[in-house]
Amino acid sequence: MGPFSFAASASVLPREVRAQLAQDVADWQGSGSSALELPFNDPAFGDIMAAAEYDLRVLLDLPSFYQVLFLQGGASAQFGLLPLNLVRRGEHCDYVDSGYWSRRAIEAASSNCSVEVIATGDGARLPPPSSWRRSSNAAYCHFTSNETAEGLQFHEFPELGGVPLVADMTADFLTRPLPVERFGLIYASAQKNLGAAGLTIVVLRRELLGRARPGIPAPFDYARQARALSKVNTPPTFAILVAARMLRWLRDNGGLAACMIRNKRKSERLYAAIDGSGFFYCPVALANRSSVNVCFRAPTEELEESFLKAAEAEGLLHLRGHPRIGGLRASLYNAMPEEGVDALTSFMVDFTSAYRRRRA
Numbered sequence: 275m276g277p278f279s280f281a282a283s284a285s286v287l288p289r290e291v292r293a294q295l296a297q298d299v300a301d302w303q304g305s306g307s308s309a310l311e312l313p314f315n316d317p318a319f320g321d322i323m324a325a326a327e328y329d330l331r332v333l334l335d336l337p338s339f340y341q342v343l344f345l346q347g348g349a350s351a352q353f354g355l356l357p358l359n360l361v362r363r364g365e366h367c368d369y370v371d372s373g374y375w376s377r378r379a380i381e382a383a384s385s386n387c388s389v390e391v392i393a394t395g396d397g398a399r400l401p402p403p404s405s406w407r408r409s410s411n412a413a414y415c416h417f418t419s420n421e422t423a424e425g426l427q428f429h430e431f432p433e434l435g436g437v438p439l440v441a442d443m444t445a446d447f448l449t450r451p452l453p454v455e456r457f458g459l460i461y462a463s464a465q466k467n468l469g470a471a472g473l474t475i476v477v478l479r480r481e482l483l484g485r486a487r488p489g490i491p492a493p494f495d496y497a498r499q500a501r502a503l504s505k506v507n508t509p510p511t512f513a514i515l516v517a518a519r520m521l522r523w524l525r526d527n528g529g530l531a532a533c534m535i536r537n538k539r540k541s542e543r544l545y546a547a548i549d550g551s552g553f554f555y556c557p558v559a560l561a562n563r564s565s566v567n568v569c570f571r572a573p574t575e576e577l578e579e580s581f582l583k584a585a586e587a588e589g590l591l592h593l594r595g596h597p598r599i600g601g602l603r604a605s606l607y608n609a610m611p612e613e614g615v616d617a618l619t620s621f622m623v624d625f626t627s628a629y630r631r632r633r634a
């Protein structure tokens with residue numbers, strides 16, 4: 275058992291996916307070459323991409339009028355690229371400011387178009403969709419479905435009618451079923467729930483293609499990438515292979531409904547351990563707690579430091595909170611096994627008892 279990584283930036287991979295990838299790299303399907311040596315325009319790589327897209331479509335129950343793009347640059351590149359692809363001159367877009375990552379998105383978008391902030395959270399609570407002061411003529415309305423730094427997650431999604439709803443789902447993409455037709459565009463970096471860094475998935479309604487401003491670099495023009503099947507330039511081949519393996523693993527393990535049940539069970543067990551400890555506490559409002567990034571605190575920063583040190587010695591790794599927020603954070607992405615949560619909660623009990631014994 276263990277070690278277990280609770281890192282927010284890079285997810286753990288399921289053991290069976292790791293084993294499969296080791297085989298893929300050592301000897302791709304008995305060919306004697308490595309999967310890393312496959313040229314992106316080889317039919318074998320085309321098959322990997324097609325399988326990844328097929329499994330993604332099945333998992334999301336994605337209608338055919340949605341386009342799937344496999345891009346590079348991370349969600350951070352999308353922050354600036356969304357207005358360049360979707361906002362025509364003179365138009366504005368609406369943004370929900372719910373925490374650290376949505377503010378990063380707002381800052382980047384503001385360089386490329388006029389941004390209206392239509393709701394603001396307070397770091398512990400999300401502004402509910404019913405409170406968003408939306409405009410009916412925005413080019414799109416953007417929100418961050420899960421704020422990774424603060425551990426906040428939207429559990430309801432608005433229906434916007436005519437204005438395309440755009441979501442940064444980097445932290446909780448494919449962690450639960452989605453009413454996908456409410457969304458105009460969804461984007462997510464792959465390194466949290468889909469495996470390896472380097473790939474950004476963009477899923478968008480085809481009617482949103484073709485609005486890009488002149489001069490946008492070709493690899494970042496959604497319509498050009500759609501026409502070229504995401505091969506305007508060399509795509510991130512290894513990250514796509516990892517995503518393909520993860521997507522198949524998700525399907526083999528009951529799809530998104532089963533995934534949500536597992537994720538809820540894991541996070542509820544951890545929140546219960548925090549709330550019941552009389553020592554740790556979670557500053558996030560009950561209704562907005564994230565099932566993938568559980569943020570919590572100990573009574574003092576000194577105790578947090580000794581908790582982190584002692585946890586690491588037990589193989590419970592990367593529990594430090596986001597540098598801007600502080601505190602502790604356990605990220606429980608799709609592939610975090612339930613034993614990882616059990617190991618963490620029993621360590622929390624031991625740590626608390628040892629602290630109380632010292633004080634007695």
Ligand SMILES: Cc1ncc(COP(=O)(O)O)c(C=O)c1O
Pocket residue numbers: 282283347348349350351375418420421422423442443444445463
């Ligand atoms: C919600 C959210 N959006 C965007 C990003 C940025 O992703 P990337 O570093 O892949 O650009 C992150 C990274 O943690 C994130 O959690």
